[in-house]
Amino acid sequence: MSPFQRLRQIALAIILAWGWKRAIIAMACGALSVLALAPFNLFPVLFITFPVLVWLIDGAGAGRYGGVPAAALTGYWFGLGYFVPGLYWIGYAFFVDADVFAWLTPFAVLGLPAYLSIFTAMGFALARLLWTKNATRVLALAASLTVSEWLRGHALTGFPWNAFGYALSEPLPLAQTASLVGLWGMTFLTVAIFASPATLIDRTPDRRLAWRVPAAAIALLLVMSIFGAIRLSLHPTTMVSGAKLRLMQPNLQQDAKFNYAAKSEVMKKYLALSDRASGPQSTGVRDATILIWPESAFPFFLTREADAMAQIADLLPQGTVLITGSVRAPDLPRGTPITRAYNSIYVIDHDGSVLAVYDKLHLVPFGEFLPYQALMEKLGFEQLTRMRGGFIPGTVRHALQVPGAPPALPLICYEAIFPGEVAGRNERPGWIVNLTNDGWFGISTGPYQHLEQSRMRAVELGLPLVRSANTGVSAVIDPVGRTVASLGLGIEGILDASLPAAISPTVYARVGDVPAAMLVALAVFLAVRRRAGERKA
Numbered sequence: 112m113s114p115f116q117r118l119r120q121i122a123l124a125i126i127l128a129w130g131w132k133r134a135i136i137a138m139a140c141g142a143l144s145v146l147a148l149a150p151f152n153l154f155p156v157l158f159i160t161f162p163v164l165v166w167l168i169d170g171a172g173a174g175r176y177g178g179v180p181a182a183a184l185t186g187y188w189f190g191l192g193y194f195v196p197g198l199y200w201i202g203y204a205f206f207v208d209a210d211v212f213a214w215l216t217p218f219a220v221l222g223l224p225a226y227l228s229i230f231t232a233m234g235f236a237l238a239r240l241l242w243t244k245n246a247t248r249v250l251a252l253a254a255s256l257t258v259s260e261w262l263r264g265h266a267l268t269g270f271p272w273n274a275f276g277y278a279l280s281e282p283l284p285l286a287q288t289a290s291l292v293g294l295w296g297m298t299f300l301t302v303a304i305f306a307s308p309a310t311l312i313d314r315t316p317d318r319r320l321a322w323r324v325p326a327a328a329i330a331l332l333l334v335m336s337i338f339g340a341i342r343l344s345l346h347p348t349t350m351v352s353g354a355k356l357r358l359m360q361p362n363l364q365q366d367a368k369f370n371y372a373a374k375s376e377v378m379k380k381y382l383a384l385s386d387r388a389s390g391p392q393s394t395g396v397r398d399a400t401i402l403i404w405p406e407s408a409f410p411f412f413l414t415r416e417a418d419a420m421a422q423i424a425d426l427l428p429q430g431t432v433l434i435t436g437s438v439r440a441p442d443l444p445r446g447t448p449i450t451r452a453y454n455s456i457y458v459i460d461h462d463g464s465v466l467a468v469y470d471k472l473h474l475v476p477f478g479e480f481l482p483y484q485a486l487m488e489k490l491g492f493e494q495l496t497r498m499r500g501g502f503i504p505g506t507v508r509h510a511l512q513v514p515g516a517p518p519a520l521p522l523i524c525y526e527a528i529f530p531g532e533v534a535g536r537n538e539r540p541g542w543i544v545n546l547t548n549d550g551w552f553g554i555s556t557g558p559y560q561h562l563e564q565s566r567m568r569a570v571e572l573g574l575p576l577v578r579s580a581n582t583g584v585s586a587v588i589d590p591v592g593r594t595v596a597s598l599g600l601g602i603e604g605i606l607d608a609s610l611p612a613a614i615s616p617t618v619y620a621r622v623g624d625v626p627a628a629m630l631v632a633l634a635v636f637l638a639v640r641r642r643a644g645e646r647k648a
Contacts, residue, residue, distance in 0.1 A: 115311070115312075115321075118311060118312060119312045122162075122166045122309075122312040123312075125163055125166040125167060125170065126166050126167075126169050126170035127170060128167075128170065129170075129173075133167065133170070133185060133188075134184075134185075134188045136163065136167065137164075137167060137185050137186075137188035137189040137192065138188050138189065138191060138192030139192060140160040140161075140163050140164060140189055140192065141160075141188070141189040141190060141191065141192025141193030141194075142192045142193070142195075142196050143156055143159065143160050144156065144157060144160045144161075144192075144193055144278075145193060145196045145197045145273075147278035148197065148273055148277055148278065148556075148560060148563070149277070149280070149281070149556070149559040149560050149562070149563035150556055150559035150560075152280075152281040152282075154278045154279060154281070154305075157278060157301070157305035158305050158308055160305075161302060161305040161306040161309075162305075162306055162307075162308045162309035162311075163309075164185075164189060164235075164252065164306065164309075165248065165249060165252060165306050165309035166309060166312075167182075167185045167189075168182050168185065168235060168238055168239055168242060168248070168252065169242075169248075171185060171235075171239055172239075172242070177239065177240070178239050178242075179236050179239045179240060180236075181239075182235040182236055182238065182239035183232040183233070183235055183236035183239075184232065185235055186228075186231045186232040186233070186234055186235025186236065187228045187229070187231065187232040187235075188228075189228075189231055189235070190224070190227060190228030190229075190230070190231030190232065191224055191225065191228045193224075193228075193231070193273075194223070194224030194227045194228060194273070195220065195221065195224045197224075197272075197273045197556075197560075198220075198223060198224060198227075198272065198273070198557075199220055199555070199556075200552045200553065200555035200556060200557035201219050201220060201223060201552070201557070202216045202219060202220040203551065203552045203553040203555060203557075204219075204478070204495055204551040204552060205219055205495070207495070207551060208495070208497070211493075211497075212495065219477075223270075227263060227270065230259045230260070230262055230263040230266075231256075231259060233259045233262070234252075234255045234256040234258065234259030234260070235255070235256075237255035237258065237259065238251050238252045238254075238255035238256070241254070241255065241635065241638040241639065241642065242638075242642070243638055243641045243642050243645060244645060245310075245313060245641065246307075246310040246313065246323075246324045247637050247638050247641040248638070249302075249303055249306045249307055249309065249310065249324065250303060250634035250637055250638055251634065251635075251638040252302055252303075252306055253299045253300075253302035253303035253306065253634055254299065254630075254631045254634035254635050254638070256275065256298065256302050257295055257298045257299040257302070257627065257630075257631050258631060260274050260275060260276075260295065260298050261295050264295075264529065264530075267476070267482075268473070268474075268476055269529065271294070271528055271529065271530070272525075272528055272560070272564070273560060274294055274295075274298055275298045275301045275302060276289075276294045276295065276296070276297030276298035276299075276300070276301050277294075277297075277560075277563060277564060277567065278301050278305075279297050279300065279301055279335075280297075280563050280564075280566065280567055281563070282336075283339065283343065283591075283592050283593065284335070284336045284337075284338075284339025284340045284342075284343060285332070285335050285336060285339055286339065286566075286567065286570050286592055287335075287338060287339035287342045287343065287570060287591065287592075288300065288335045288338065288339065289567055289570045289571045289619065290342070290570055290571060290573060290591075290617035290618060290619055291617070291618045291619060291626060292618075292619065292626045292627050292630070293530050293531070293571055293619045293623070293624055293626070293627055294530040294567060294571070295530070295624055295627040296624075296626050296627035296630055298627075299627060299630045299631060299634070300331070300335075300630075303328070303634075304328040304331060304332060305328075307324045307325045307327070307328035308325050308328075310324040310325065311325060342591060343591055343593075346589075346590065346591045346614050348589040348593055348595060348611055349611065349612045350609040350610060350611060350612060351516060351517065351541070351542075351609070351610040351611070351612050353400065353515055354400055354401060354515055354516045354609065354610035355398060355399045355400045355401070355607070355608075355609060355610075356399060356400075356401050356403065356577060356587060356606075356607065356608050356609065356610055357385065357396060357398065357399035357401070357402050357403070357605055357606070357607050358403045358577070358579045358585045358587070358598065358605065358606040358607075358608075359381065359384050359385045359402065359403065359404050359405075359579070359605050360405070360579070360580060360581070360582070360583055360585045360598050360602065360603065360604055360605070360606065361377075361380055361381060361384060361404075361405070361408075361581060361603060362550075362581065362582050362583070362601060362602060362603040362604075363377065363380070363550065363581055363582075364550070373410055374409070374410060374411055374416075374419075377408075377409060377410060378409075378419055378422055381404065381408065382422060382426050384603065384604075384605060385402055385404075385426060385605065386426060387604075387605055389605055389607050393607075396426060396427070396428065396431060397428045397431070398607060399431055399607065400430060400431055400432070400514075400515045400516070401431070401432055401434060401513060401515065401516060401610070402426075402427065402431060402432070402433045402434070403433075403434045403435070403544065403546070403577065403579040404433065404434070404435035404436065404546075404579065405435075405436055405546050405547060405548055405579045405580055405581040405585075406436035406454070406523055406524055406546040406547050406548040406579075406580075406581065407436050407437065407438055407454060407548055408435050408436050408437055408581075409437055409438070411438075412437070412438060412439065412440045412449075412452070413435070413437040413438075413439075413457065414437075414439070414440075414457070414465060415440060420459075420463045421463065423459060423463060424461065424462055424463035427459075427460070427461040428461060429461050430461065430515070431461055432458055432459060432460055432461065432466065432513060432514055432515070433457075433458070433459040434456065434457070434458050434459075434511070434513065434519075434544060434546075434579075435456070435457055435459065435546075436454070436455070436456055436457075436523065436546040436548075437455055437456075437457055438452045438453070438454060438455070439452060439453040439454075439455035439457075439468065439470065440452055440453075441453065441503060450499055450500050451498065451499070451500040451501065451502065451503050452498060452502060452503065453470040453471065453502065453503050453505065454470070454471040454474070454479060454502050454523055454524075455468055455469060455470050455471065455505075455523075456468070456469045456511065456521045456523060456544070456546060458511055458512070458513055460514070466512065466513075466514070467511045467512055467513075469505065469508075469509065469511055469521040469523075470503070470504070470505030470506070471502070471504065471505055471523040471524070471526065472504055472505045472506075472507075472508055472526065473504075473525070473526045473529060473532070474501075474502050474504050475524070475525060477494055477495065478494055478495045478496060478551075479494060479496055479498070479501060479502040480494060480501030480502055480504075481493070481494050481501060484500065484501045488500075495551070508520075508521070508532065509538075510538055510540045511544070516541065516542070516610055517540065517541020517542060517613070518538075518540045518541055519540055519541065519542050519543065519544045519577075520532075520540040520542070520543045520544070520574065521544055521546075522543060522544070522545045522546075522565075522568075523545075523546055523547070524546070524547045524548065525547075525561070526545075527543075527545045527547070527561070527564065527565040527568055527578075528561070528564045528565070530567075530568070530571060530624075531623055531624070532568070539613075539616060539620070540574065540613075541574070541575075541612075541613050542574055542575045542576070542577060542610060542611070542613060543568060543569065543572070543574050543575065543576045543577065544577050544579075545565050545576060545577070545578040545579070546578075546579050546580075547561065547578065547579070547580045547581070548580065548581040548582075549561055549580050549581065549582055549583070549584075549600075550581045550582040554600060554601050558580070558582070558583060558584055558600050559584065559600070562578065562584045562586060565578055565588075566586075566588050566592050566594075567592075569588050569589070569590055569591075569592055570590075570591060570592040571617065571619045571620070572590075572616075572617060572619065572620045573590045573591075573613060573614040573615060573616055573617040573620060574590050574613050575587070575588060575589050575590050575610065575611035575612070575613060576588040577610065582600060582601055583598055583599055583600035583601060583602055584597055584598065584599060584600050585597065585598040585606055586598070586606075587606070587608040587610075587611065588611075589611040590611060590612075590613050590614045591614070595608055595609075595611060596608040
């Protein structure tokens, strides 16, 4: 039996699979596809899993209503297999305050994937509506999943974590295409490229013609790699003159970060660690012009604690500023009880004065607020941060003015996973500062996925990224995605580095998702035209 015959035999078994067999195949493909993401980055595995998806949708045509319900159910099983192992680490957050939240762990670990899989099911259903009998069906799948992934990233505040496009974020040359088409364009290319071997089983007059589509996909990967290598060579890392960074990674336990009684302990650790010598020639914090602390650094309202502000002023030498996360109380008359707060970033000068403030815009559902907050609280529910009433969202994203450095685009925690989170159409910052607290998720794949997705923002926009995390991974990344310096997960320490300089605005920074929309529109047009031709025939 020839390799083609053997492949056709395997594909036929997949196409004819039904019931629980079809569900298991789809879920197995989803689980294996997670290996394409950080920290594994084994993207070639998609050459196995995505063709299987094409064959499963081929087989769905035997079902009722044109196979659309069967395709949707197949997509749901694939999504469940993809999201459960990809997002298992969310369960760690429910053990930070185990007495209150541990019982919710199964609902979070299975419930969120169950919800997200609805979007994958929608993508498969749309693909089946556009399905053809030739290679155009690969484009139909790519367009449909790009649309459903975009919806997942926007509906109900959005959650685009582990979008398929991140499979091409490593190796770095491949990631450079994001500077042209953004995450959603990368999602389209990922599905189209890796699903292409499915066409090898298509019947053609000449067997050699069956290789055209996979060969074109490999050629596209090669072109992307060459483009990326050229782009990397044209943009060596350069530094902003005079800007010296020091990132402090305290590796603080979550119970201390939300315990006011730990105030003195937290401040003592932050101050000592920030001024630690990093080498024989180091003079501690005096080596830096910008000291950076992570998200929600204190178990108290920083600017309402005069002694803490005085300690920061004593720590900072003249010419050095602090960028730090902190919970911020709203501006209320004295004596008014504080029931809600902002998750914020402060820029603080060496004399303790606040130079700039940014309030987080994109809050985390169930972490920082509850849908229908008042009703849910009456029923006895509360979000993980246990802030009564939930956090208050900010009103506008704006660049932070930082002395001795270009303006910085502030992103707090998972705001960095949303493509297109820019300061404004007419305001281009010089760098991205991302403060986060991945301590919620322990030593797991979650923080590595978060870092990889944050790095994609740097590539998309041509801006350096400075990421300060409580437990790691803290990193300084240049505007084409190179890691200049990093501090690993679960490590206490400081990270000294210069600030990389930005490059010219990328195509994506200028036009946003227009190229991705054009790819999807072209694919839909080709699929519809081919489908219409098949009906006439």
